[in-house]
Amino acid sequence: RExxxxxxxxxxxxxxxxxxxxxxxxxxxxxTAKVWPGTAETPNAQTMEDFRAKMSALKSRFGRSGLTVAxxxxxxxxxxxxxxxxxESERRVDVMIIDExxxxxxxxxxxxxxxxxxxxxxxxxxxxxxxxxYGLTRExxxxxxxxxxxxxxxxxxxxxxxxxxxxxxxxxxxxxxxxYRSRRRIVExxxxxxxxxxxRAARQEDDDPE
Numbered sequence: 071r072e073x074x075x076x077x078x079x080x081x082x083x084x085x086x087x088x089x090x091x092x093x094x095x096x097x098x099x100x101x102t103a104k105v106w107p108g109t110a111e112t113p114n115a116q117t118m119e120d121f122r123a124k125m126s127a128l129k130s131r132f133g134r135s136g137l138t139v140a141x142x143x144x145x146x147x148x149x150x151x152x153x154x155x156x157x158e159s160e161r162r163v164d165v166m167i168i169d170e171x172x173x174x175x176x177x178x179x180x181x182x183x184x185x186x187x188x189x190x191x192x193x194x195x196x197x198x199x200x201x202x203x204y205g206l207t208r209e210x211x212x213x214x215x216x217x218x219x220x221x222x223x224x225x226x227x228x229x230x231x232x233x234x235x236x237x238x239x240x241x242x243x244x245x246x247x248x249x250y251r252s253r254r255r256i257v258e259x260x261x262x263x264x265x266x267x268x269x270r271a272a273r274q275e276d277d278d279p280e
Contacts, residue, residue: 087124091141091149107151143182171196171232175203179231196232203230
């Protein structure tokens with residue numbers, strides 16, 4: 071990898087300030103526990119120390135610092151470290167990428183967008199033909215009604231933010247046409263049935279065993 075003009079063999083998380091927010095990262099096996107700041111009750115002091123050191127190193131070398139944050143829309147809005155320990159300027163992001171955006175309702179998108187700079191870029195990855203937002207449970211709806219939310223505000227949780235934006239022509243649309251995961255025959259079937267033949271398989275081997 072190139073970092074500051076010098077080639078490094080270190081993984082990205084060892085070279086740049088990265089935070090993984092949300093649930094206890096040690097419960098999962100993705101290698102992200104070392105960039106998880108912990109909880110307010112049991113903070114991960116080593117992660118916070120390493121993070122600050124990397125931020126300082128960037129600023130010393132390039133005159134400014136930056137960070138990469140991995141989180142859900144609700145995770146970034148509720149994380150104790152991100153919202154309580156970082157300065158206002160550090161919480162504003164230049165680029166926000168949301169995967170499976172079809173599952174995100176409008177209030178969820180707005181919760182995340184509060185951290186995007188006015189001149190920042192939002193990239194939504196989604197598929198209208200896959201799952202959309204789940205909406206509110208009966209219990210969630212009851213709690214929000216008791217809090218005084220109107221029916222219109224409650225119904226906003228039913229609408230996929232991605233579909234809402236797409237229907238109104240907001241932003242630029244790009245179709246990702248290559249499927250890198252599935253076998254060729256599966257891709258060809260899905261492409262024919264759902265995508266007007268526009269999707270192609272990266273894997274060209276035959277599905278049938280020899």
